[in-house]
Amino acid sequence: MKNCKEILLLFTALGWSLVTGCSSIMTHSGPYQGYYSGAKANIGMLKDDQTGWFMKPLLTIDLPFSAFLDTLLLPYDYVRSDQDSSKQSPKHRIDQLDKKPIVILPVPEPGDHDT
Numbered sequence: 463m464k465n466c467k468e469i470l471l472l473f474t475a476l477g478w479s480l481v482t483g484c485s486s487i488m489t490h491s492g493p494y495q496g497y498y499s500g501a502k503a504n505i506g507m508l509k510d511d512q513t514g515w516f517m518k519p520l521l522t523i524d525l526p527f528s529a530f531l532d533t534l535l536l537p538y539d540y541v542r543s544d545q546d547s548s549k550q551s552p553k554h555r556i557d558q559l560d561k562k563p564i565v566i567l568p569v570p571e572p573g574d575h576d577t
Contacts, residue, residue: 485503485504486531487531489503496539499539500531500532501529504521504525504528508522
């Protein structure tokens with residue numbers, strides 16, 4: 463019976479560790495954003511005046527878990543640090559389009575000869 467309680471405690475702790483660290487999981491699922499990206503995202507949202515009153519306590523609870531998960535993911539971040547993340551980032555591609563606007567030229571219709 464004691465083993466059953468220990469196994470239940472282990473799975474509960476494992477489940478909570480997978481559920482927490484949401485900011486870290488979200489930032490690591492996209493393009494590379496540097497080291498400790500989840501903790502940086504939490505701190506940035508906590509400092510932002512636009513963050514709602516409901517989110518701030520949740521971010522405060524999530525911050526240590528995201529920092530812990532970011533620490534575990536440091537080797538993964540190190541491997542990803544050499545990659546060019548601009549190819550993966552939709553924001554970067556949109557910014558590049560803004561710098562070089564696409565010009566659509568009219569297609570001449572058949573029989574339309576401008577000489």
